[in-house]
Amino acid sequence: MEVETLQSDIALKGRPFVGSGPLSKAMSREQLIGRLARLAGSNHLPAGMAALTEYVGASHYLLARYDLVQEQGLEFVVSSNWPFDLVRRLSVDLASLYSRSTELEKCLSILQPSFALLPDDVELPAGVSQQYCSLTFNVGRTRLSLMLLFADGIILSQDRLRDVGLFAGYYSSFARARDQKAERDFDLTERELECLFWIAEGKTSDEIAMILGISRNTINNYITSVMRKTATKTRSEAIAYAVRNNLV
Template sequence: MNTTHVLQDALQLANAATVQSLVELYRAAVRHFGFSHFIVTGLPSQGQRFEDLILEHFWPEDWMSHYVSCDYIRRDPVAIASGICKAPFAWKEARIYTDKLSSAGDRIMMEAADVGLKDGVCVPIPVRNALAGCISLSGEEPFTQKDALEPVNVLSLTFASRLQLLVNHSRPKILTLSDREREVLTWVAEGKTAWEISQILGISDSTVNKHIAGAMRKTGSVTRSQAVAKALTAMEIAG
């Protein structure tokens, strides 16, 4: 991707009208650099819960749940390095700052690789209500060379800034799930996979995942289970 295309993409990000359109534009832009997954989050300090600081994520769902439940954010070399560095860096560079955590860090990175997060780049960003934050991007074979860091940095900083302007306005105070989102979440609550739900409802599994993602965004949830819990509490779905 040349400089003109990067600037055009950044301009589109800066003018996105909704969180959904902003996320879709960002996903398309970073895909050019080999990134298929990302998370935008603040880094928790003492007394803060990691899941409360996540602004957006497209991580594999099982990995997201596992990462949160194991509190990996406190030992993740990339997360630790993002609280120290001021400039974007490749994941492999995180070891420079976290040698004393090599055993725990190595295990986390190996587990991430097993779910497709083989390599990546981290962009430190300011996040409201957190001392520091980052966008961590990954993929099977992403571009992590020095010449790729600057355009990814420009796109990510623009995305993070616009996201934080939009996010509080776009998430309604009262849940407004669509009928299909309620239906899909009901089946998720029953333990059905996206493929199983697609067969039950006669729609594609990608459409099922889209409805789940919509419900998660509306409920401000990090995981599917959290979305189900919030929908149950709000009496949007029956237990």
């Protein structure tokens, strides 16, 4: 899917983008904080995401773990009330979109609402817009995206979207259900950290192999694993990730 942003599409579609007008019958910011505070102790992630969805005036949410987005499988889904067929249809497209983004673009997208279009051939719930909104945030080293569906004709508040991005990260950090995907540990192994350190020192695979006393192919396998776990595409991006997260 070649995702089109609303900035370029709005003139063609004539649909609303983001506004700042009041939402009728919406819960207040204080009410949202109170609800999230009560839910935080229950480790009930779906309830918290549903409250944030209601607060911003959306109808459906999909919380995705970006570093698990792959071209096959739905392991990246942390919590969702999107129709299952829609999530399955979009999994390959989301993986492709994420892989085309540079590490800098990913960093700049944090807490910045982004609007895009769903493919024309997807089946949506009645009254739901083809547009959706994404909010990316970090919980520790984990990068998550909250994707929101909303009704045709609705105007989402810029201020409320910013609140949702902040509160989604805050609430997710408290939601630690035993089998919750957002808290799955993908820390690098000691050997992977060693390889990452020597990459940052400018060493080649052959040089690292000589230093560590293992084969060049094994070194390359470790480096591939590092890039998979850190959702980076090049050694330079892996180094930038390591520096940003104090790994080297």
